[in-house]
Amino acid sequence: MIFARFISTVLHPFIVAPVTFFLLxxxxxxxxxxxxxxxxxxxxxxxxxxxxxxxxxxxxxxxxGLDIPEREKRISPFIVSIINYSLALIVIWLLRGPKxxxxxxxxxxxxxxxxxxxxxYWKISIHGMALGGPIAALGQVISLQFYWFIPSVFLxxxxxxxxxxxxxxxxxxxxxxxxxxxxxxxxxxM
Numbered sequence: 721m722i723f724a725r726f727i728s729t730v731l732h733p734f735i736v737a738p739v740t741f742f743l744l745x746x747x748x749x750x751x752x753x754x755x756x757x758x759x760x761x762x763x764x765x766x767x768x769x770x771x772x773x774x775x776x777x778x779x780x781x782x783x784x785g786l787d788i789p790e791r792e793k794r795i796s797p798f799i800v801s802i803i804n805y806s807l808a809l810i811v812i813w814l815l816r817g818p819k820x821x822x823x824x825x826x827x828x829x830x831x832x833x834x835x836x837x838x839x840x841y842w843k844i845s846i847h848g849m850a851l852g853g854p855i856a857a858l859g860q861v862i863s864l865q866f867y868w869f870i871p872s873v874f875l876x877x878x879x880x881x882x883x884x885x886x887x888x889x890x891x892x893x894x895x896x897x898x899x900x901x902x903x904x905x906x907x908x909x910m
Contacts, residue, residue, distance in 0.1 A: 724882035727875045733850030737766040740824070740854035747862050748818040758817045765808035766801075766828060773800045787885060791843040798836040805829045819910070820861045827853055827905040831898055838897075845886045848894025851876055856902035860910075870899075 729735070741762045745755045774797055777783045788794045809825040831853055838844045851873060858866035873895045880886040886894075 721882065724879040727879035728847065728883055728885075731847060731851055731872065731876050731879070733846060734767045734771060736850055736854050738763045740857060741766075741821075743858060744821055744824060744861055745818075748820070750818060754815070754817075757815065758812055758821060761808050761811050761815075762821070762825065765804040765825075769804045770797060770801050773797050789885060791839060794839050794843075794846075795836060798832055798839065802829060802832050802836065805832060820857075820906075823905055823909045824857050824902075826909070827857065827902045830905065831901050834897065834901065835894075843886065843890055844897070845876075845880060845891040845894030847876055847880055847886075848873065848891045848896075849898030852895035852898030852900075853902040856899045857906065860903060860906040 738759070741759050745759055748755070750758065774783070774786055774788060777788070777793070777797065778786055783790060783793050788797060805825060805828040809822065809829060812825055813822055831849060835844055835846060835849055855866055855869050855872075858869075873892070876895070877888055877891040880891050881888055
């Protein structure tokens with residue numbers, strides 16, 4: 721159980737997102753100050769604001785855990801995330817952020833809308849989506865060698881199933897959807 725929790729934490733969306741942002745920004749010609757600003761805007765939108773929202777939900781008794789195990793209670797944090805990502809997308813676009821980063825923020829908006837629609841009927845794995853999307857983005861923008869991280873989905877699958885958070889199909893579907901939607905965004909918008 722300790723190993724499953726460790727993997728679930730290391731591959732958590734709140735960890736994977738800023739690592740992805742950092743790596744993508746290192747591959748741009750933005751001045752360091754601009755990189756810090758773009759990184760900060762994206763991280764506030766993708767990590768800090770959603771984390772505060774989920775923490776408040778937990779504290780007020782609206783969910784039993786920070787991963788929001790109740791499918792029907794995931795809609796509100798998804799909507800908050802869509803708003804956060806959209807605002808970050810606009811700010812980064814106004815700051816003339818790199819196109820590859822703007823596409824990633826758009827992918828976060830779009831993919832979360834899709835996840836919200838699916839979640840009304842089925843508990844798709846956001847851990848899976850939030851791993852598949854960044855691997856796709858890094859593979860499309862920096863190097864196809866990032867696709868060597870695709871097998872990490874099996875570690876994610878093991879951890880989420882072992883923790884009784886998801887079924888194998890929910891994790892795989894989340895990963896595949898996040899991966900292919902993000903590849904599609906880059907192919908269409910680059």
